[in-house]
Amino acid sequence: MERFLSCDWGTSRFRLRLIQATDLHVLASVTHDKGIAETFRLWKEQRGKSIRREEFYANALRDAVDELEQKSGALLNDVPIVISGMASSTIGLMELPYKTLPFQLDGSDLYAEALYTETLNNRLILVSGVRTDRDVMRGEETKVVGCAPLLEHTEKEQLLILPGTHPKHVWIKGNQATAFETYMTGEFFDLLSVQSMLSDSVEAGADFQDPANQACFCEGVDASQTSDLLHAAFMVRTNQLLKQIPKTRNFYYLSGVLIGAELRGICANTPVYLVGAPKHSHLYERALNELGVPIVKIIDADTALISGQRLIFSALRT
Amino acid sequence: MERFLSCDWGTSRFRLRLIQATDLHVLASVTHDKGIAETFRLWKEQRGKSIRREEFYANALRDAVDELEQKSGALLNDVPIVISGMASSTIGLMELPYKTLPFQLDGSDLYAEALYTETLNNRLILVSGVRTDRDVMRGEETKVVGCAPLLEHTEKEQLLILPGTHPKHVWIKGNQATAFETYMTGEFFDLLSVQSMLSDSVEAGADFQDPANQACFCEGVDASQTSDLLHAAFMVRTNQLLKQIPKTRNFYYLSGVLIGAELRGICANTPVYLVGAPKHSHLYERALNELGVPIVKIIDADTALISGQRLIFSALRT
Known part of the structure; x- marks a missing residue:
């Protein structure tokens, strides 16, 4: 071929x-x-x-x-x-x-x-x-197959995080994917930022590289570790109302709250691979960093998909 | 007057x-x-x-x-x-x-x-x-004032839970309200049940008194205690897809997941008062029961509002 x-x-x-x-x-x-x-x-x-x-x-x-x-x-x-x-x-x-x-x-x-x-x-x-x-x-199973050649050879459990509308956490052990969980992070973000009462308090478009935006994002990540999401999300409203935090910056606070909630349970000594498009990987990398979870490798999700498709196709032919 | x-x-x-x-x-x-x-x-x-x-x-x-x-x-x-x-x-x-x-x-x-x-x-x-x-x-501050005459006389901290679109948890100590927190439970429920990908998996209208619906509600409450909301909510989809749980019953599962997440942090020996309309109180009572948290009293939110308004008006005149 x-x-x-x-x-x-x-x-x-x-x-x-x-x-x-x-x-x-x-x-x-x-x-x-x-x-x-x-x-x-x-x-x-x-x-x-x-x-x-x-x-x-x-x-x-x-x-x-x-x-x-x-x-x-x-x-x-x-x-x-x-x-x-x-x-x-x-x-x-x-x-x-x-x-x-x-x-x-x-x-x-x-x-x-x-x-x-x-x-x-x-x-x-x-x-x-x-x-x-x-x-x-x-769809994600194909990306996991595409990541396999890039993983470290270890008998220890490894975790692949695939961000998106419905992120997946996939646990790998030896040569097998042994467990996974779906999160609704991306869909929650869309619903809350566009359709909820929080939509008046956030605005898309600001550059994540701006340190002030990153700081706000990290505050959201931190808030999600100690508060329930149903409460932490409301702080997006009070940030604007009581603290006059600009909407473009508050957008990243909401993002931090949601991604932080998704990543809350991850143990710092689990080897983590991030498998995403750059726009997601930047956010997740910063969040994992804030939580003290080291990342073994960042893998481009598109590359993983194409690589996985080739491998599955090859396996099928043999 | x-x-x-x-x-x-x-x-x-x-x-x-x-x-x-x-x-x-x-x-x-x-x-x-x-x-x-x-x-x-x-x-x-x-x-x-x-x-x-x-x-x-x-x-x-x-x-x-x-x-x-x-x-x-x-x-x-x-x-x-x-x-x-x-x-x-x-x-x-x-x-x-x-x-x-x-x-x-x-x-x-x-x-x-x-x-x-x-x-x-x-x-x-x-x-x-x-x-x-x-x-x-x-608005809720008025209801809290209306509840005050009905609370037990104790120096112990007491908790008032006021369900709704944006439920409030209000902590009382002595003659004062000392702290409170807002949750977005009701708004999350509306967004998820109507606007999200879960909307295909739930349907309103079934009677909560039906034991099968209550059982499904309690499963949702339990799921929210061990899983993050972003993951637990996705089970509403897989309940329907993999377990063929009827949509009308699954509606209560989603409700249980959200209310359970809101109530997760409540300590079983905190005296809890429920201040709501009957439609909310039935759900919250069942959830608190499932979590082993006893309720001191259920107070009708409307009665509390009217009583609070009269007390505030009286205080203003004196």
């Missing part, structure tokens, strides 16, 4: 990238906001025309492949597409069952299904999610 | 009641949803006509007094109106400064201002809120 198409089809976002397999270089990419939820909605609207769900989703994929062909100038006929994320869910292209934890870090025992459609010449490799008795994820 | 008008003017709701002062009997009432936020918005729209804020709010009050006159058949000219809540805030009828804690439980050192307007013949008594270095409330 010289090249493959990496598809990240989440609830609200779609991304397709042409990858050079040898060095994982991104040759071209297409991004839009027709995520799985929107695609499912559009398919339900069309159902009167009795188009099969699989074909409807394949049409959406084909449009993106066409666009990528134009962008890259490459012929993408026959190039396999590896798909991670919500595409394997109940509202996705085809529902695949979750793999139950533990799973092997080399991706060899994850559920992945290879399929062909009438619409596309490309082979599709659909990667399913994983579950425990009480938790689920789809 | 034989009668007075009790006005509860909150952010999103208005209520005016004619009270028989001797026994606090409610003779008639008017309720609508022109809360302080809406009234402030309407006043800003009218500002071109340069009507003074005080008069604009007094007009709104006069309309309600007129309606109450018709309902009750009583002449309400000259009957004093005691107003608690957001009417004394920056967006209220007239901004009054917060009283800084501690405050006397008999209401004698709260800020209350008596005023007359051109629009109304009624004297207005506007009660201000209270603050600490880090927290504020407007």
Whole structure:
């Protein structure tokens, strides 16, 4: 395999990238906001025309492949597409069952299904999610596989933190992912900063590199260690009302309160890996630092995803 | 004073009641949803006509007094109106400064201002809120004063819990309220059950008296004691996805998670008073029971408000 198409089809976002397999270089990419939820909605609207769900989703994929062909100038006929994320869910292209934890870090025992459609010449490799008795994820398992080659060789338990709308904490032991937990940090932040009574007290846009903003962020992190979130969040309001803290700075206080609450239980001598986009990693790095938790390594989440997709695809072929 | 008008003017709701002062009997009432936020918005729209804020709010009050006159058949000219809540805030009828804690439980050192307007013949008594270095409330201080005659005589610290959109925990020692904290429990519940990804997993309307719903509520309370709220809330999703828990029952799980998180820090040997409307008191009573915290007394929040207004009014006159 010289090249493959990496598809990240989440609830609200779609991304397709042409990858050079040898060095994982991104040759071209297409991004839009027709995520799985929107695609499912559009398919339900069309159902009167009795188009099969699989074909409807394949049409959406084909449009993106066409666009990528134009962008890259490459012929993408026959190039396999590896798909991670919500595409394997109940509202996705085809529902695949979750793999139950533990799973092997080399991706060899994850559920992945290879399929062909009438619409596309490309082979599709659909990667399913994983579950425990009480938790689920789809997409992050691929990133975990992509991180595996970068982890230290130790029999000690290691923790991968994957920030996002619904961050995951994934525990690794030996060659397996043994446990994970989902947090609603990013969604809470969006709800509170835009829809709640706190929205009058925060304003986006200020630079996190400004030391005053970082200090406010750290105050939020500290507050979350001693107060319950339901109380600590209200301080975002009183910061503005009683202390005249500017809204742009208070924005980072709220962020600190939420990220601090998420990270509260982490033991300082657990080896922690941060797997995120730079915008998240900066915040989480600062928060972990404030809490005295050393970070072994920061891994770019995009790189981890692409690397994981290649590894899962390789495991599938052998 | 034989009668007075009790006005509860909150952010999103208005209520005016004619009270028989001797026994606090409610003779008639008017309720609508022109809360302080809406009234402030309407006043800003009218500002071109340069009507003074005080008069604009007094007009709104006069309309309600007129309606109450018709309902009750009583002449309400000259009957004093005691107003608690957001009417004394920056967006209220007239901004009054917060009283800084501690405050006397008999209401004698709260800020209350008596005023007359051109629009109304009624004297207005506007009660201000209270603050600490880090927290504020407007309205609950009046309820606390109303509860005071019902508390046990003890030098031990006592805790009043006032559920609502933004519940308050108020600590009492001797004849003073010495500390309080605001929680965002009710607002979090509304945001999560209506606007978040959890909204697909919950449905309002089931009877809390159903033992299955109470059991689910208690599971939520228990989950909140060992898990962070950001994680425990996600179980509302997996309850439905992995355990097929009905949405109407899961609604109470979410409620249990949030109320449990609010009550987590309460020590079992602190004397606790619950000051709420029945719909809240039932839930909080069950949660405190699940946590092994005995309740000294349940006090109706409405009764406490009216009683507090009478006491503050009396203290003002002497």
